[in-house]
Amino acid sequence: MLKCVVLLLSLALVLVAPAYAVTVNACLTDWGTTCPLRVAICPQGDFQLIREGCGGCCDYIWVLARDAAGSPVWGVPVNDYYLQACDPTQELCLCVNPIIADSITNEDGFTTISGTIAGGGCVGEMSPGIALAVGGNFIVDEPLCVDIHCEPITIVSPDLTADCQVSLSDLAIFGFSYLKDCGHPDYNECCDYNGDCIVDLSDFAYFAMHYQHMCIEEY
Numbered sequence: 001m002l003k004c005v006v007l008l009l010s011l012a013l014v015l016v017a018p019a020y021a022v023t024v025n026a027c028l029t030d031w032g033t034t035c036p037l038r039v040a041i042c043p044q045g046d047f048q049l050i051r052e053g054c055g056g057c058c059d060y061i062w063v064l065a066r067d068a069a070g071s072p073v074w075g076v077p078v079n080d081y082y083l084q085a086c087d088p089t090q091e092l093c094l095c096v097n098p099i100i101a102d103s104i105t106n107e108d109g110f111t112t113i114s115g116t117i118a119g120g121g122c123v124g125e126m127s128p129g130i131a132l133a134v135g136g137n138f139i140v141d142e143p144l145c146v147d148i149h150c151e152p153i154t155i156v157s158p159d160l161t162a163d164c165q166v167s168l169s170d171l172a173i174f175g176f177s178y179l180k181d182c183g184h185p186d187y188n189e190c191c192d193y194n195g196d197c198i199v200d201l202s203d204f205a206y207f208a209m210h211y212q213h214m215c216i217e218e219y
């Protein structure tokens with residue numbers, strides 16, 4: 001009997017898993033943020049929470065997954081999301097499963113993402129922002145379904161070289177911007193982890209806290 005149940009459950013999983021993958025439509029699926037997020041990230045996934053990305057407690061990225069008919073897609077797995085910088089010159093380095101949703105998509109196709117981002121690199125405030133992939137496809141704008149949808153998300157990281165390691169080469173870049181404020185030509189917003197318009201000791205404390213961090217392999 002137990003074997004039978006296990007077999008049925010396995011069969012159900014096999015039937016469910018591929019079904020959703022082909023149904024998430026990159027054009028009819030929507031996503032956004034509750035505010036223009038600014039998030040400090042580390043390859044080890046232990047820096048700032050997205051939910052604190054606007055200075056409060058409770059902001060998030062939201063996703064509304066729909067299929068080609070415009071119907072909600074239930075059950076998109078929590079680890080089926082990926083990011084990229086919309087400006088190709090602003091590189092991000094992302095670990096395996098860089099973001100994990102707070103839950104699978106519900107019956108309305110809705111979920112939120114409010115945890116950390118595991119990766120490095122920098123996407124500046126003036127850039128077009130961030131693109132999101134759901135089920136392997138980057139979400140595009142209606143009605144033409146060609147242009148990738150970008151949201152104004154700023155990302156900073158002690159991994160300034162975007163190689164998913166916080167190392168000596170990053171420290172060299174950080175040092176160059178040290179004690180420079182917004183008005184200074186050598187001020188580098190990528191090194192300003194607390195976003196207070198100056199790269200100082202408090203930013204260095206964050207840098208030191210994440211020194212030698214890299215992606216955790218076991219996901």
Ligand SMILES: [Ca+2]
Nearest residue numbers: 159161163165
């Ligand atoms: Ca690095």
Ligand SMILES: [Ca+2]
Nearest residue numbers: 192194196198
């Ligand atoms: Ca600062």
